[in-house]
Structures are given as structure tokens and as C-alpha cells.
Amino acid sequence: MFGKLLDYKVKGQEVQLYFEHKEAKIEVLSNKIIRVFAAYQGEGVNSCAIEEEKKEACHVEVAREGEALVIRTDAVMIQVWDGFFVDFYDARGRLLSKQYRGERTPLCVIPDSLRAFMEQEGHTFDIGDGRDYKIQQVRELEDGDCIYGLGDKTGVLNKRYYEYEMWNTDNPDPHEDHFKALYKSIPFFITLKKNACYGIFFDNHNKTYFDMGKESEDYYVFGSEGGNLEFYFFAGDNMKEIIAEYTSLTGRMPLPQLWTLGYHQSRWGYETEEEIRYIAENLRSHDIPCDSIHFDIDYMDGYRVFTWNKETYKDSKQALADLTAMGFKPVAIIDPGVKKEDGYYVYDEGRENGYFATDAEGNEYVNTVWPGESVFPDFGRKEVRDWWGKKHQFLLDQGVRGVWNDMNEPASFNGPLPDDVVFYDEDRRADHAEMHNVYGHNMAKATYEGLKELDKRRPFVITRACYSGSQKYAVGWTGDNQSLWTHLRLAVVQLCNCGMSGFPFIGTDIGGFGSDTTKELLTRWVQVGCFSPLFRNHCAKGRASQEPWVFDEETLRIYRKFVKLRYRLLPYFYDVCRETALTGIPMIRPLVLEYEKDENVRNLNDEFMVGDHLLVAPVLEQGQRKKLVYLPEGVWYDYWTKEQIMGGGYHIADAPLDGCPLYVKQGVILPMYQEMDYVSEKKDEVLFLEAYGANTRYVHYQDNGEDFGFEAGEYNEYEFQVEDGQLKTSMLHEGYTRYGRIELKKIY
Numbered sequence: 001m002f003g004k005l006l007d008y009k010v011k012g013q014e015v016q017l018y019f020e021h022k023e024a025k026i027e028v029l030s031n032k033i034i035r036v037f038a039a040y041q042g043e044g045v046n047s048c049a050i051e052e053e054k055k056e057a058c059h060v061e062v063a064r065e066g067e068a069l070v071i072r073t074d075a076v077m078i079q080v081w082d083g084f085f086v087d088f089y090d091a092r093g094r095l096l097s098k099q100y101r102g103e104r105t106p107l108c109v110i111p112d113s114l115r116a117f118m119e120q121e122g123h124t125f126d127i128g129d130g131r132d133y134k135i136q137q138v139r140e141l142e143d144g145d146c147i148y149g150l151g152d153k154t155g156v157l158n159k160r161y162y163e164y165e166m167w168n169t170d171n172p173d174p175h176e177d178h179f180k181a182l183y184k185s186i187p188f189f190i191t192l193k194k195n196a197c198y199g200i201f202f203d204n205h206n207k208t209y210f211d212m213g214k215e216s217e218d219y220y221v222f223g224s225e226g227g228n229l230e231f232y233f234f235a236g237d238n239m240k241e242i243i244a245e246y247t248s249l250t251g252r253m254p255l256p257q258l259w260t261l262g263y264h265q266s267r268w269g270y271e272t273e274e275e276i277r278y279i280a281e282n283l284r285s286h287d288i289p290c291d292s293i294h295f296d297i298d299y300m301d302g303y304r305v306f307t308w309n310k311e312t313y314k315d316s317k318q319a320l321a322d323l324t325a326m327g328f329k330p331v332a333i334i335d336p337g338v339k340k341e342d343g344y345y346v347y348d349e350g351r352e353n354g355y356f357a358t359d360a361e362g363n364e365y366v367n368t369v370w371p372g373e374s375v376f377p378d379f380g381r382k383e384v385r386d387w388w389g390k391k392h393q394f395l396l397d398q399g400v401r402g403v404w405n406d407m408n409e410p411a412s413f414n415g416p417l418p419d420d421v422v423f424y425d426e427d428r429r430a431d432h433a434e435m436h437n438v439y440g441h442n443m444a445k446a447t448y449e450g451l452k453e454l455d456k457r458r459p460f461v462i463t464r465a466c467y468s469g470s471q472k473y474a475v476g477w478t479g480d481n482q483s484l485w486t487h488l489r490l491a492v493v494q495l496c497n498c499g500m501s502g503f504p505f506i507g508t509d510i511g512g513f514g515s516d517t518t519k520e521l522l523t524r525w526v527q528v529g530c531f532s533p534l535f536r537n538h539c540a541k542g543r544a545s546q547e548p549w550v551f552d553e554e555t556l557r558i559y560r561k562f563v564k565l566r567y568r569l570l571p572y573f574y575d576v577c578r579e580t581a582l583t584g585i586p587m588i589r590p591l592v593l594e595y596e597k598d599e600n601v602r603n604l605n606d607e608f609m610v611g612d613h614l615l616v617a618p619v620l621e622q623g624q625r626k627k628l629v630y631l632p633e634g635v636w637y638d639y640w641t642k643e644q645i646m647g648g649g650y651h652i653a654d655a656p657l658d659g660c661p662l663y664v665k666q667g668v669i670l671p672m673y674q675e676m677d678y679v680s681e682k683k684d685e686v687l688f689l690e691a692y693g694a695n696t697r698y699v700h701y702q703d704n705g706e707d708f709g710f711e712a713g714e715y716n717e718y719e720f721q722v723e724d725g726q727l728k729t730s731m732l733h734e735g736y737t738r739y740g741r742i743e744l745k746k747i748y
């Protein structure tokens with residue numbers, strides 16, 4: 001479709017390409033980040049993910065070499081050929097990614113007659129049918145290539161051989177491996193080759209399609225029917241570098257408040273003030289540390305957002321003040337659907353100002369969600385986001401400390417919204433088909449910016465739907481999972497791949513949201529949950545309760561043990577979090593991110609790391625009491641027995657019901673808190689240090705865990721060194737009250 005490359009023009013780091021039938025562009029954003037662009041829709045489309053111009057001055061050479069136009073930076077060589085075929089090599093000329101030149105080979109073409117016959121019994125067809133998209137890239141795959149990222153998709157860690165779609169989807173059925181889409185759209189992936197790696201971010205928020213080698217062993221395909229051909233190619237020495245580059249463009253998770261890393265108790269169905277108080281009292285009386293109780297839609301008056309039910313709450317402000325006095329930080333849900341009702345202040349304000357989406361004729365678009373007939377704020381517009389952001393004053397006045405955005409795919413009770421509902425992309429009229437995948441992103445942005453303006457603390461926003469870049473505004477959870485062992489296994493994969501996709505602060509509903517948990521499943525789930533960034537037990541209305549005390553003494557004891565472990569490890573989590581905020585490298589990592597040269601970890605679906613020193617090998621099977629654990633090269637310590645184990649192979653670990661195989665890599669000094677009920681209680685009193693190895697070094701970060709004072713230098717950075725049994729502490733930065741006491745507890 002592009003035809004011959006006739007001419008080109010170099011403008012700084014941009015190369016304009018003139019093909020026979022179409023123009024295109026290659027832009028060098030840095031030595032290792034290359035933007036590839038061809039307009040199909042036009043230039044005025046907002047990325048949504050990339051919000052600031054990101055360009056580093058670097059050396060670029062452009063020359064015709066035979067048939068190809070060759071663009072060189074210090075790190076990559078790009079060849080552009082007729083037909084706008086673009087190939088990437090590293091500076092040494094080693095192939096990174098080549099566009100596929102051959103014919104596509106559809107897996108199977110199903111004749112209509114057979115299709116109709118099969119459909120009678122409910123069969124559906126989702127095999128690669130070789131369909132070409134208007135905008136498309138077909139790129140080569142080599143033997144052994146593995147693919148990671150793509151957000152919250154189901155299945156296994158390595159996405160090679162599978163097919164996905166980016167279309168934020170709320171599907172209440174049990175999430176299964178063949179699902180193509182879930183709530184989040186993160187069109188970014190990393191290809192790990194035998195001896196190299198690269199990343200691609202297809203920045204197109206229309207519905208996009210990814211066949212990662214299901215159709216063919218030889219290539220993968222991504223494409224769309226809308227938007228532009230616009231993708232970023234990331235070269236790097238390793239996958240961490242690729243993630244750092246991708247997040248340098250799309251933004252990084254800001255440092256969160258420390259308490260958000262604590263334990264959260266939630267359920268849909270805590271209907272009254274009495275129930276919430278009962279939960280709070282039981283958490284404390286059962287000695288389960290907890291920092292937050294979540295208020296699901298039950299707290300609202302008739303599911304009207306920014307209201308509080310006066311019948312079920314005698315005095316909501318007093319109730320929240322009492323919870324706050326007990327150390328809980330209330331988090332309240334806010335859905336996008338605004339009840340269509342004259343006289344309801346949010347609806348009236350939005351309608352008067354024209355803030356809601358309309359149908360193609362300009363009439364308010366109405367669909368059904370929790371409050372009944374509802375309208376949808378058009379978050380793509382700045383004035384709507386500003387208005388929505390300010391609405392949160394209502395929640396802050398109630399005593400709320402965090403906001404949970406749900407149903408923001410946007411979901412409705414009548415299936416997907418029609419494609420032609422009018423949504424804006426800032427001041428350009430667009431439609432639902434184009435803005436669907438960024439609706440949740442823009443809602444989270446409105447919420448984050450509103451809270452930041454109204455409150456001095458670091459905003460805590462949780463979102464269900466997101467797009468690339470949402471990590472700047474919100475943390476997430478994986479939506480409505482179920483109390484199934486398969487979903488516990490899926491949790492590990494989703495946590496890891498969300499991290500690999502630049503969206504690091506994520507959790508799953510512990511115990512499972514839908515269906516009814518068992519005590520064994522809940523017990524194994526808390527052992528994964530206590531290492532997840534967002535550590536929340538949540539459950540659906542009408543399902544069996546799953547608070548830690550509802551089963552028996554043993555379940556409660558084990559649950560408590562793991563929540564307490566999380567609280568003891570909070571300083572380590574916070575350090576890892578800071579690393580994530582600074583570099584984009586996720587808190588939770590598949591082992592392949594730390595040990596990418598090790599072939600044994602490329603398809604490892606049931607272990608993960610927290611930071612680079614803690615390895616978790618959770619039990620994900622019912623009845624299992626031993627676990628086959630792979631430990632990469634190096635010296636490891638069993639966290640429980642302190643036994644030293646040489647890595648570089650498999651070993652069988654004991655995994656009784658109250659034990660989750662956990663390993664510490666030699667060389668770390670694990671910082672730990674004393675026991676506490678909630679973080680602000682005693683966080684700065686004492687810091688314990690456990691040194692794993694005779695000579696170790698560790699940099700530890702401390703601040704007030706709440707506001708933005710750290711940006712003005714109000715933080716401490718300690719360098720701890722243990723040498724020959726002696727602890728040496730030096731301050732790399734001092735700007736905050738030091739711990740009351742620092743104690744070297746043990747050296748192993």
C-alpha cells in the first residue's frame with residue numbers, strides 16, 4: 001500500500017518518508033527509542049498514554065545504502081525499505097526485529113456452511129483467520145522468542161502462541177485462558193530472544209488485535225481498524241532497560257502513601273454502619289493488622305455517586321472518624337455512571353454544563369448501571385475531568401482517604417456501548433469506538449488530579465480499567481475473579497505481566513470475588529496476596545463471607561501469620577516501591593526479569609520475586625504440601641529455616657498449609673518493622689535489620705509516608721553495611737526524623 005520509497009527529508013531527529021502512495025515518519029526519541037508513524041486518521045489524535053514531549057538529543061545518521069534507507073543512532077540501526085518495511089538491528093548489526101515479508105498462513109479457514117453447522121451446538125471460532133487489518137504490522141518470530149507484557153491478559157506468562165484483543169471488557173464469566181480481553185488495555189510487550197530483547201508499544205487506543213504467533217510459528221501480528229499506525233520500538237541491553245524506557249515515555253507509578261501497602265479488607269455487601277463497625281472491631285480483636293476498609297457501592301444513597309446513605313448510616317462522618325481513630329483509612333468506590341434524575345446535584349450540574357456523553361444526534365446518552373438509568377461523564381474533556389475531580393471534596397469531608405474507580409471500561413448492564421456514542425478527545429469530537437479504551441484512564445486521571453488538588457497527601461486511586469500510562473494515576477486490581485484454584489494460579493501470571501507492562505501496583509481479590517471460597521483456598525491465596533502490591537480481601541455480595549475469622553482457628557492463625565509477615569516486611573516493600581517509582585521496574589517480577597539468560601525461568605508461571613532479593617514460590621494447588629521450586633543461580637536462604645541453598649536448579653520444598661516457600665538472596669539486608677496494627681502506629685520507632693550474608697550492603701529509604709514533602713528533600717536515605725559482623729550506617733541523605741532505634745537483629 002505504501003509503494004516505493006521515493007524520497008526522504010531529515011529534520012533534526014525526524015525522518016520524513018515519501019513513498020509512492022503515502023507518507024510516513026521515523027522519529028528518533030533517544031538512542032534506543034524509535035517512533036514509527038503513518039497517518040491513517042490524522043495527526044491530531046492525543047496519545048493519552050504519553051502526555052509530554054519526550055525527546056533526548058542524540059546522534060542520528062541517515063543514508064541510502066542500496067535499496068534501503070538506513071537510520072543509525074549509537075544503539076540501533078533501522079532499515080527502511082519499499083512498502084514501508086522497517087527492520088531493527090542493534091549497533092553491532094545483530095537482528096532485533098524484522099518485518100515479515102511472506103504471505104500470511106491462516107490457521108484454518110472455516111467455510112460458512114461448516115461454521116453454521118458447528119454453531120448449532122454452541123461452538124465459536126476464535127482461531128487466527130488471517131484477517132488483515134487496516135493498520136497492521138506483521139513481524140518475524142524466531143525460534144525460542146518469548147513474549148511478555150500486554151497487561152492483565154489471562155493464560156500463561158509467556159504470551160507467544162496466543163491471541164488477544166485490547167478492548168476493556170467486563171465479562172462476569174470465570175476468566176479463562178482463552179479470553180482475549182479483560183478490563184485493561186496495555187498494548188505493550190517485550191520480546192525476549194535467545195540473546196537479545198526489544199519492546200514495542202502500539203500506541204493506538206482503538207480496539208487493537210494481537211496474534212502473538214498463534215497463527216504462525218514464523219510471525220506475530222498486531223493491528224487495528226482505527227487510529228494511526230504509531231508504534232514505539234525500544235532497544236535495550238536487557239528487559240529491565242526496556243521497561244525503564246517504556247515508562248520513561250508513558251510515565252511511572254508515583255510513590256504511594258505507605259499505608260496503601262498495608263492490608264485492606266473489603267466486600268460488596270457491608271451494608272450498614274453497624275456492619276462496617278463490626279468488621280473494624282473484629283479485625284482488631286482478632287489481631288489482624290489492617291490499614292484500610294473499603295466501602296463498596298452499598299454506602300451510597302441509591303447508588304448515586306458523591307452521596308452517603310442516611311438511612312444505613314446514622315452519622316457517616318462520625319462513623320468514619322471512629323474508624324480513623326482506630327487506624328483505618330476508608331476507601332470509597334466511585335463508578336462513572338451518574339443517575340439520571342432531575343434534582344440530584346451531580347446530574348443537574350453535569351447536564352447544565354453538557355458534561356455527559358451524547359448519542360450521534362446530540363441527545364444525552366443513557367444506559368443502565370447500578371443506579372438504574374445513568375449517564376456517562378465525558379472524561380476525555382479537561383473541563384469534565386476538573387469538575388469530576390472537585391466533586392471528591394464530598395468524600396474527603398466524609399473522611400475518605402482513597403477512591404476506588406470501578407465499572408469504568410465503561411461497563412453497562414446492556415453490553416458494550418454503541419460505537420457511535422459521542423465522546424471527546426479533549427476538544428476534538430470522537431466516538432466511543434475510539435475512546436472506549438481510555439475511558440477508565442481518563443476517569444482515574446480526573447480522580448487523581450482532583451484529589452491532588454484538594455488534599456495534601458499522595459492520592460490513592462484504584463482503577464479497574466486502564467490504558468498504557470494509567471500507572472501515573474492509579475493502582476489496580478484484576479477485577480472479578482472467582483474462588484477457583486485456576487484463578488489463584490492466574491493471579492501470579494497477571495501480577496507479573498501487569499508489572500512487565502509498566503502497571504506495577506496491582507492486586508487480586510484475595511479469596512476470590514465470585515463463587516464461595518474454601519478455607520484452604522483462602523489460606524493459599526493470602527500467601528500470594530501478602531506479596532502482592534495491593535493486598536486486599538474482597539468478595540461479591542451474596543457469596544460466603546471470607547474475612548479471616550469466619551472459618552476456624554487454624555485458618556485465622558495462618559492468615560494472621562501472613563498479614564503480620566507483610567507488615568514486618570513493609571520497609572522492604574516501600575524500598576522496592578521507591579525503586580519502581582524511580583525506574584519503572586515493577587515491584588512484583590517474574591523470575592525472567594531478574595534472570596533473563598536462564599532458559600529455565602522463561603516459562604515459569606508459579607514463582608515470582610518481590611524486588612530483586614525475595615523469591616516467592618507459593619502453593620497454587622489444592623492439597624499440595626510439597627512444592628518443586630526452581631532457584632536461579634546464586635546462594636539463597638530459606639526464609640523460614642534460614643538454611644542455605646545453592647541455586648541453579650530445582651529442589652523440593654516443604655509447604656505445609658501454614659508455610660509458603662520463601663527465599664532470600666544472599667547479599668541483602670532485609671529491613672523490618674516491629675509488629676503493628678496499622679502503619680502509622682509505630683513505623684518510625686525501630687527498624688530491625690536481618691543480614692543475609694557476612695558482607696552485605698543495602699540502601700534504605702524512609703519518609704513520612706504520606707505527603708509530597710519528600711520532593712522537597714524530607715526523607716532519609718541510609719546506607720547499611722554489615723562487614724565482619726559489624727553494622728555501619730551512613731546517611732546518603734538526611735531530611736526526616738531518624739528511626740528511634742536501628743537494630744541489627746541477626747546475620748545469617
Ligand code: GLC
Pocket residue numbers: 267268296297333406407464479480538539540
Ligand atoms: C464490580 C466490581 C466489584 C464490586 C462490584 C460492586 O463487579 O468489580 O469489585 O464489588 O462491582 O460494586
